Amino acid sequence: xxxxxxxxxxxxxxxxxxxxxxxxxxxxxxxxxxxxxxxxxxxxxxxxxxxxxxxxxxxxxxxxxxxxxxxxxxxxxxxxxxxxxxxxxxxxxxxxxxxxxxxxxxxxxxxxxxxxxxxxxxxxxxxxxxxxxxxxxxxxxxxxxxxxxxxxxxxxxxxxxxxxxxxxxxxxxxxxxxxxxxxxxxxxxxxxxxxxxxxxxxxxxxxxxxxxxxxxxxxxxxxxxxxxxxxxxxxxxxxxxxxxxxxxxxxxxxxxxxxxxxx
Numbered sequence: 148x149x150x151x152x153x154x155x156x157x158x159x160x161x162x163x164x165x166x167x168x169x170x171x172x173x174x175x176x177x178x179x180x181x182x183x184x185x186x187x188x189x190x191x192x193x194x195x196x197x198x199x200x201x202x203x204x205x206x207x208x209x210x211x212x213x214x215x216x217x218x219x220x221x222x223x224x225x226x227x228x229x230x231x232x233x234x235x236x237x238x239x240x241x242x243x244x245x246x247x248x249x250x251x252x253x254x255x256x257x258x259x260x261x262x263x264x265x266x267x268x269x270x271x272x273x274x275x276x277x278x279x280x281x282x283x284x285x286x287x288x289x290x291x292x293x294x295x296x297x298x299x300x301x302x303x304x305x306x307x308x309x310x311x312x313x314x315x316x317x318x319x320x321x322x323x324x325x326x327x328x329x330x331x332x333x334x335x336x337x338x339x340x341x342x343x344x345x346x347x348x349x350x351x352x353x354x355x356x357x358x359x360x361x362x363x364x365x366x367x368x369x370x371x372x373x374x375x376x377x378x379x380x381x382x383x384x385x386x387x388x389x390x391x392x393x394x395x396x397x398x399x400x401x402x403x404x405x406x407x408x409x410x
Contacts, residue, residue: 174217174218176216176217176218176219176220177218177219177220177246177247178219178220178221178222178243178244178245178246179219179220179221179222179245179246179247179248179249180221180222180223180224180240180243180245180247180248180249180265181201181204181221181222181223181224181248181249181250182223182224182226182233182236182237182240182248182249182250182251182254182257182258183198183200183201183223183224183225183226183250183251183254184226184228184230184233184251184252184253184254185225185226185227185228186198186200186201186223186225186227187225187227188223188224188225189225190225191221191223191225192221192223193221194215194216196223198223200251200270201221201223204249205221222240222243222245224236224239224240226253226254230253230326233253233254233256233257234257234260234261236254236257237254237257237258237260237261237262238261240261240265241261241262241265244265245265246265246266247265247266247267247268248262248265248266248267248268249268249270250267250268250269250270251269251270251271252269252270252271252272252273252296253326255267255269255272255278255280255291256278259279259280259291262290263289263290264290265290266290266292267280267290267291267292267293268292268293269291269292269293269294269295270293270294271293271294271295271296272293272294272295272296273295273296273297273298273299273328273330273331274295274297274298274299274330274331275287275291275293275295277299277330278330298330298331298334298375299330299331299333299334300334302331302334302335302338302373303334303338303341305373306319306335306338306339306342306344306373307342309370309371309372309373310342310344310371312371313370313371314370315370316345317345317368317369317370317371318344318345318346318347318367318369318370319339319344319345319346319347319369319370319371319372319373320346320347320349320363320364320367320369320371320372320373321335321346321347321348321349321372321373321374321375322349322351322357322360322361322364322372322373322374322375323335323348323349323350323351323374323375324350324351324352324375325350325352326352328375331375332348332350332375335373335375347363347364347367347369349363349364
């Protein structure tokens with residue numbers, strides 16, 4: 148089963164028990180809330196949305212035999228990269244009393260604050276245990292389930308790969324966003340300390356300073372680049388990515404999205 152079908156099965160599986168328990172003569176059409184950090188709401192509406200992410204989810208549900216309008220409908224809400232909107236959008240879905248919510252990593256803290264009862268399916272959290280969404284990966288508990296990218300656990304391996312590609316004493320630059328990448332930056336610090344490697348911290352808080360961060364990395368003559376700020380890179384229009392040539396021949400490993408469909 149591929150990723151989209153797996154996410155779809157998680158979303159619908161959370162509804163199976165309530166449906167059986169109520170044993171209603173007429174079939175209930177379940178409402179799946181979708182909360183996206185980057186996409187506009189208008190791009191996610193209906194059975195044939197423009198959003199590649201939502202299209203993939205609906206395709207996975209179709210592969211499992213679920214029909215839009217017959218078994219479920221969607222209630223999408225999109226943040227369009229505006230973090231300050233996430234709490235209001237999460238609260239809006241809760242007020243609508245949707246049956247389940249599918250959400251990417253950036254919006255999960257807002258959902259955690261908004262509800263402890265509506266099932267939440269995570270499309271990929273970096274560290275759901277460390278971030279307090281689940282009790283453990285084996286036994287999540289609470290109302291969160293879904294996928295983990297296990298970012299902190301794999302950070303050391305990413306650094307090792309970079310050092311293989313760029314051996315020597317030059318530091319590795321780490322581009323990270325405090326809102327999403329703090330745990331990963333801490334893991335990178337710990338891994339580098341154990342191995343005696345130097346890191347250059349490039350903390351960013353919004354998309355504006357990214358070009359300056361790359362200039363700083365170039366000025367410091369870093370040997371490689373590790374990225375923990377995928378959502379901030381995604382919200383930039385292609386024409387603004389003039390910093391890409393400055394990455395030049397330096398190996399770069401992104402953690403998170405830089406080109407996949409936005410969550």
